[in-house]
Amino acid sequence: MTDTLDTVFAALADPTRRAILSMLLEDDMAVTDVAEPFDISLAAISKHLTILTRAGLISQDKRGRVKWCKLEPDALRAASVWMQGFGQFDPVDLDDFEKFLKAELGD
Template sequence: MPALDSIFHALADPTRRRILTMLLEDDMAVTDVADPFEMSLAAISKHLGVLTRAGLISQERRGRLTWCKLEPQALKDASVWMQGFGQFEPVDLDAFEDFLKREFSEPDSEEDVTTPSPLP
């Protein structure tokens, strides 16, 4: 499932999820996508490249500008895959992200560390 791997990799980053949310409204020029972020245009372009390779967006040259367009079919494919487990109806990507963070992150603060209960 390489296509799903790249979709979930793309969705794993909050910046890329925010870009997808912005593109729900309408197609946007790359420079407009970059405006709300406090990062370089090159960094945004890297994020857009990940989204494009995952099939989540397409990019098209119009004159001197590159425009980004949401491609919802890739999200639909991921949603169909998750619904196969029956516990993701409706699909809640934020909850799924929280689950993945809990499962794959190392505890970095004392409140994250689970102390074993003493034996009886």
């Protein structure tokens, strides 16, 4: 479980990846649409998506010629359970998490 937590928290540590997760809260997106608002290369976005996928936070599938990304919110469950062990954190409510991400990203 420690490896899983390390991977999830490492993925969440980057602001670009958190922004991507926030975008995917709305709906599935094509990789090119995910990349659009960022001032970095498509290759850099692909690396971020790979990290998010390895952490289980998103899934990717190919539909025709287009690669799509989908948020996998259950991946946060282990992190939520771990944080609850400290007795100071409430269970992760995805609606609250969405509000938090929007506030952090200034949306």
